[in-house]
Amino acid sequence: MAGIAFLALDEDMLELTRTILEPRHRDIRLAKGLMGEAVGVARRLMADGVEVVISRGATARLVAAALPDLSVVDMSTSALDILTAIHKARTRARRIAVVAFPPMSSGAVEVGRMLGVEVAVHELAREEDIAPAVTRARDEGADIVVGGYFTVQVASRLGVACQPVETVPQSIVAAVDEARRIEHARAVEKAKGELLHAVLTSTDNGIVAVDRQGLVTMINPRAARMLRVGDDDAIGRPIAGIWPRLGLEKVIATGVREEGRIERLFDQDIMCDTIPITVGGHAVGAVATFHDVRRIQRMEATVRKRILADGHVATARFVDILGASPALRKAIASAADFALTQATVLIQGETGTGKELFAQSIHNASACREGPFVAVNCAALPGHLLESELFGYVQGAFTGASQKGKVGLFELAHGGSIFLDEIAEMEPPTQGKLLRVLQEKKVMRLGSDQVIPVDVRVVAATNKNLRKLVGAGAFRDDLYYRLNVLQLLLPALRQRREDIAPLAEAFLLRAGGGFPGPTLAPAALRELEQHAWPGNVRELQNAMARVAATRQAGMVSARLVRQLLDDAPAVPAFTGMPDEAERIGRALAASGGRMAAAARSLGISRSTLWRRMREMRG
Numbered sequence: 001m002a003g004i005a006f007l008a009l010d011e012d013m014l015e016l017t018r019t020i021l022e023p024r025h026r027d028i029r030l031a032k033g034l035m036g037e038a039v040g041v042a043r044r045l046m047a048d049g050v051e052v053v054i055s056r057g058a059t060a061r062l063v064a065a066a067l068p069d070l071s072v073v074d075m076s077t078s079a080l081d082i083l084t085a086i087h088k089a090r091t092r093a094r095r096i097a098v099v100a101f102p103p104m105s106s107g108a109v110e111v112g113r114m115l116g117v118e119v120a121v122h123e124l125a126r127e128e129d130i131a132p133a134v135t136r137a138r139d140e141g142a143d144i145v146v147g148g149y150f151t152v153q154v155a156s157r158l159g160v161a162c163q164p165v166e167t168v169p170q171s172i173v174a175a176v177d178e179a180r181r182i183e184h185a186r187a188v189e190k191a192k193g194e195l196l197h198a199v200l201t202s203t204d205n206g207i208v209a210v211d212r213q214g215l216v217t218m219i220n221p222r223a224a225r226m227l228r229v230g231d232d233d234a235i236g237r238p239i240a241g242i243w244p245r246l247g248l249e250k251v252i253a254t255g256v257r258e259e260g261r262i263e264r265l266f267d268q269d270i271m272c273d274t275i276p277i278t279v280g281g282h283a284v285g286a287v288a289t290f291h292d293v294r295r296i297q298r299m300e301a302t303v304r305k306r307i308l309a310d311g312h313v314a315t316a317r318f319v320d321i322l323g324a325s326p327a328l329r330k331a332i333a334s335a336a337d338f339a340l341t342q343a344t345v346l347i348q349g350e351t352g353t354g355k356e357l358f359a360q361s362i363h364n365a366s367a368c369r370e371g372p373f374v375a376v377n378c379a380a381l382p383g384h385l386l387e388s389e390l391f392g393y394v395q396g397a398f399t400g401a402s403q404k405g406k407v408g409l410f411e412l413a414h415g416g417s418i419f420l421d422e423i424a425e426m427e428p429p430t431q432g433k434l435l436r437v438l439q440e441k442k443v444m445r446l447g448s449d450q451v452i453p454v455d456v457r458v459v460a461a462t463n464k465n466l467r468k469l470v471g472a473g474a475f476r477d478d479l480y481y482r483l484n485v486l487q488l489l490l491p492a493l494r495q496r497r498e499d500i501a502p503l504a505e506a507f508l509l510r511a512g513g514g515f516p517g518p519t520l521a522p523a524a525l526r527e528l529e530q531h532a533w534p535g536n537v538r539e540l541q542n543a544m545a546r547v548a549a550t551r552q553a554g555m556v557s558a559r560l561v562r563q564l565l566d567d568a569p570a571v572p573a574f575t576g577m578p579d580e581a582e583r584i585g586r587a588l589a590a591s592g593g594r595m596a597a598a599a600r601s602l603g604i605s606r607s608t609l610w611r612r613m614r615e616m617r618g
Contacts, residue, residue: 003186004179005029005045006172007038007055007063009149013167020172028176035059035127035150039066046070051186052179056167057148058101058127071182075175081165083111085146089163090117093143097122099133099155100147100165108146130154206270206290210239212283214249226265226290239288248286251276255283262293269293312412314360314373321357322503325496331358331488338486339365344438346423346483347461349490350583351602352538355461356421358490363417368457371416374409379425387430391437393446410443410454417457423483424464424475435479458483493533493540500533500540501525507541511548518551523558531565534587534601542600584613 006021006028008014014032021028029050033041035058042053042063055063056075064072082098086108089096097120098108112119120142122133127150134145134155144161145151155162200207206223210216219227219234227234227242239248245263251274259273270290277285318332338345339362347355356375363373378386392408410418420426426434437443438458442451460483469475493500504520511517520528533539546564547556583602591597599609 003050003183004052004054004176005031005042005050006176007042007045007053007059008032009034009038009056009059013149016167016169017172020169021176025176028179033059035062038063042067042070052182054175054179058124058150061101062127071179071186073175073179073182075167075171081168081171082108082146083115084168085163085165086111086115086117086119089144089146090115092163093161094118095141095143096120096146097137097140097142097144098146099130099137099151100124124151131158134158134160204291204295207287208234208239208246208248209277209285209287210248210252211285212252214238214240214252216242217285223290226268226270226292228266246272246274246288248274248288251286252283263290265290271296312372312374312416314363314369314417316357316360317364318361321354321361322506323496323499324502325491325499327491327496328499331490332361335362335488336365338362338488341486342367342457343485344458344460344483345486345488346466347459347488347490348466349461349463350492350534350536351463351604352536353490353492354537355463355490356419358488359417359419359421359459359461362459363419363457366417366457368416372413373417373419374413375419375421376409377421378430379422383427383430386426387433388446390430391433391443391445394448405445408443408445410437410456411452413456414454415456417459420458420460422462423460424462424466424469428476431476431479435476435482438479438482493536497529500529503537503540504528504544507544508548511545512552517548518554518556520547520556520561521558524556524561527558527561527565532586532590532601534583535604539601584609 004027006017008017008030009032011032014030018030021030029045031041031045033039033055038055038059039062042050042055043066045053046067046069050070052071052073053063054060054073054075060072060074063070064074086096086098095118096112099122100108101124108119108121120137120140122137124130124133130147130151131154134151135158137145138158138160142160144163145155146163146165147155148165152162152164200218200220203220204222206226207218207220208216208223208227209218216234216237216239219229219231221231224231224234229242234242239246243265247258251258255276255278257273257275261272261274263270263272269292271293272288272290274286274288276283277287318336321328321332323329335345335358345359345362347358349355359375360373363369376386376389381389388406388408390409392406392411394405420434437454440451441455442453444451466475466480466484470477470480493503501520504525508517508520528540528543535542543561543564547561550560550564584598587598587601588595591601595609602609604612
C-alpha cells in the first residue's frame with residue numbers, strides 16, 4: 001500500500017497530477033477533496049496506510065489541523081502561479097481583486113504593478129469569510145476575482161467573474177519530492193521507535209519517564225507490573241500518586257541524578273536510578289530505572305559462578321569418598337547432616353585424611369551448591385599477603401599492590417563456600433580480621449573504608465589440635481569458638497585398616513589410567529595393612545602410584561611394597577590426633593633420621609618438614 005497520497009482539489013488538478021506522476025510515481029495514490037470534504041478523504045487514506053498527503057492552501061491546512069498524526073505537504077502557491085493567474089485575469093478585466101488565504105495573497109499587489117493593472121487584496125482567515133469577501137470586492141468595483149478553487153466556486157455562485165490560481169507542474173513535482181523526504185524520515189523514525197519499544201519491553205528493568213510537571217509520559221511493562229498499574233492507566237498520571245517515594249520531582253527541581261538508592265516497594269526491595277532529562281541546561285523531565293534487588297543478587301551469583309568456573313568449583317561428592325569402614329561411614333553421615341545447615345564446620349584430621357574432599361562434598365550437598373567453592377591454604381602465604389588474598393585491596397593499598405586493586409577470596413566466594421585449610425597456621429592479626437568477617441558478614445578491602453556484605457558458608461580445616469593451641473595462646477579462643485560450631489573429626493587410615501586393601505586396589509587402577517595393571521599379592525596387602533601410614537590416604541595413593549610406575553603388570557610382592565615404603569616399620573595404632581612434634585619425631589625415628597624418608601612418610605615435602613622443624617625450635 002502506498003505511503004503517499006495526492007489530494008487534488010478538483011478534476012482538472014486530478015488529471016494534471018495523473019499526467020505528471022504517471023511515468024515515475026505510480027505508487028502515489030490519487031484522490032479528490034476540497035476543504036471539509038478533504039478531511040474525510042484523508043482520514044480514509046490514513047486507515048489504508050497512507051502517512052503523507054499532498055494538498056494545497058486552505059485545504060492542506062484544514063487536513064493538517066484535523067489529523068495531527070498525518071504528515072501534510074502544502075503545495076504552496078508560487079509567485080509564478082500568482083503571476084500567471086493575474087496575467088490571465090488582465091486579459092478579461094482591468095480591475096482585479098485577489099480573494100485568497102495567505103500565502104497565496106502575498107505579493108499580489110506587487111505582481112499587479114509589474115503587469116500594469118490595479119489589484120486589490122482581500123485576505124481570508126476562515127472558510128466562512130470567502131462569500132463576504134467576494135461580495136465586498138464586487139461592491140468595491142472589482143471586475144474579476146482571482147483566488148483558489150473554493151473562492152472560484154463561491155464567486156461563480158454569486159455571479160462574479162473569476163480566475164482560478166492554477167497549479168503548475170513544477171509545484172507538483174516539488175511537492176512530491178518533499179513528500180518522499182518526509183516518507184523516508186518517518187520510516188527512519190518508525191524504525192527507531194520500534195527498536196526503542198523492543199528495548200523497553202524486553203528489558204527486565206522497570207523504566208518510567210515523566211515531564212516537567214511530574215506526569216507519566218512513558219512506562220514499560222516491567223515497571224507497570226512492579227508498580228501494579230496498567231500501562232495505559234499510568235500515562236498522564238502524576239508519578240507522586242503512583243510511587244511517592246521515587247522522588248522524580250526532586251530530580252527535576254535540582255537537575256541532579258541519584259543512583260543506587262534502595263527503596264521498599266510493596267513486598268520487595270528495589271534499587272532506583274533517577275536521571276533528569278535536560279534541554280539547554282534546564283530539566284524538562286526525568287527518567288527512573290529500577291531493579292528488583294533479588295534479581296540483581298541472582299545475576300551476581302551467576303556471574304561469579306561463570307567467572308570462577310575454572311578455578312573455584314567443588315568437584316567431589318560424598319559418593320566419591322572411598323571406604324566402607326564404620327569410622328569413615330560415621331564421618332560421612334555427620335558431614336552430610338552438617339551440609340544441610342549453614343553453620344560453620346571445623347574439620348580436624350591428620351595430614352592426608354581427605355579434609356578438602358569432605359569440604360567439597362559438604363559444599364555440593366548444601367543449599368549453596370550453585371555458588372563458587374573457594375579454597376585457600378592459610379599456611380601457604382605470610383600474614384600480610386594472606387590478608388590481601390582473603391579480603392582484597394584497593395589501588396595503592398601497599399607497596400607492590402596492583403594498580404587495579406584486587407577482589408578478595410571472601411568476595412569471590414559470595415553465595416557459596418570458602419574452605420580455609422590449615423587454619424591453625426594463620427597469624428594472630430589475620431585471625432582477628434577473620435573473626436570480624438565471621439561475626440559481621442562483611443569484608444573491608446585493605447586500604448578502603450567501605451564495607452562489602454558477603455554471604456559465605458565457611459568450612460575450616462586443620463591437622464593440629466586447636467584446643468591445645470588456644471590453651472598455649474597460639475590461637476584466639478574467640479575465633480576457635482566461632483569456627484568450632486560443627487566439628488567433624490576424620491579418622492586416620494590406621495583407624496580404618498579394613499579400607500586399606502580396597503583403597504590400594506582403586507588407587508593402583510587409577511594410577512594405570514583405568515587399565516588393568518599389576519596385582520597386589522595377599523602378602524603385599526598384609527604389608528600395606530600393617531604400615532603406620534602417617535601420611536594417611538594421600539600417602540597410600542602416592543605409594544600405589546610408585547607401584548604402578550615400577551610394575552606395569554604381574555604380581556606385586558610384599559618385598560617390593562616394603563622397598564617402596566622405604567622399609568618403614570609398622571607403627572602401633574592409636575587414637576586421637578598426635579601433636580605435630582610427636583608425629584615428626586616418630587617419622588624421623590622410623591626413618592633413622594633421614595629427612596627425605598621422614599617427609600615422604602608424613603606426606604609433605606622435605607622443605608615443608610624443614611620449615612616446621614624450624615618453627616618448633618623457635
